[in-house]
Amino acid sequence: MGSIWSCPILSCLLVSLSHQTLLADGDDKDVPWGWRTEICVLGGVTCSFILAGLSCVLNALCYAELASRLPAVVGGAYLYAYSAFNELTAFLVFGQLMIDYHIGAASIARSLASYVVTILEMFPVFKDNIPSWIGHGGEEFFGGTLSINLLAPFLLALLTVILCLGVGESSIVNSFMTVLKVIIVIIVIFVGAFEVDVSNWSPFAPHGVKEILTGATIVFFAYVGFDAVANSAEESRRPQRDLPLAIIGSLLICIALYIGVCLVITGMVPYYLLGEDAPLAEAFSSKGLKFVSILISIGAVAGLTTTLLVGLYVQSRLYLGLGRDGLLPSLFL
Secondary structure, three states: OOOOOOOHHHHHHHHHHHOOOOOOOOOOOOOOOOOHHHHHOOOOHHHHHHHHHHHHHHHHHHHHHHHHHOOOOOOOHHHHHHHHOOHHHHHHHHHHHHHHHHHHHHHHHHHHHHHHHHHHOOOOOOOOOOOOOOOOOOEEEHHHOEEEOOHHHHHHHHHHHHHHOOHHHHHHHHHHHHHHHHHHHHHHHHHHHOOOOHHHHOOOOOOHHHHHHHHHHHHHHHOOOHHHHHHHHHHOOOHHHHHHHHHHHHHHHHHHHHHHHHHHHHHHOOHHHOOOOOHHHHHHHOOOOHHHHHHHHHHHHHHHHHHHHHHHHHHHHHHHHHHHOOOOOHHHO
């Protein structure tokens, strides 16, 4: 157990960071720069991220405390509910987690497919030659009630195969993608800092405290994911030490990166001129920095890939934990 981790704390940190999207634009709840107008119009969006981050710190402290006290086995929130209450409560928590991870995986896979197509269309051979039913949201039927996106399930299947190769192999892919997206975020912040016009920060919160609180409830979802590392307890050498440090450390890093990106994007372009669907990419394109927009697309692919990969990994660990406790058939052991 734990032989795959050459540096336990760093490895746990990468697992936790890998569940943060960080750079993607879009509309679903797992994409921090999405939610269209709700995020873009908030001049105090930086305050929203800070407030949401501080509230998540309290959640992370609870996870860190439980991870340091309970046995290092599979489960995360499921294990904590099982230990504190009973099997029925734990099973209900498991069901809620599965709904979240399954629906989240489907949503993220569609976003990932769209970004993969966007990158492919940078090459002339693919430009305007990829049908909508492969990517870009999918082909809609019955007035949008049903849509087909073939690339999304293919990407899900591909990542599932990588996971089936083993934790060691999948952790290599996960670590590479995580490091890549963090580096790209730092580059985005560094490059954008030279384009900031401080006059764009005045007024800093034009819509007042109420809209800052509204924004915090939306961007809160951007921090969800640090709990994924709690499900990796068995893969750590010293979970009682490594898990709390990784959970708290990854959350603090994400808060810092989100604040940096918020300050840069609102300083580059007045908040009321930011695009609704892809504010990050459009902000840099408006400054003639199209190469950064390409980096953002690459970073979005890396971010969505790691988020999806870790989400699939956590699902398998939760099924394993439930099977061990006799709440599922032995097939899941």
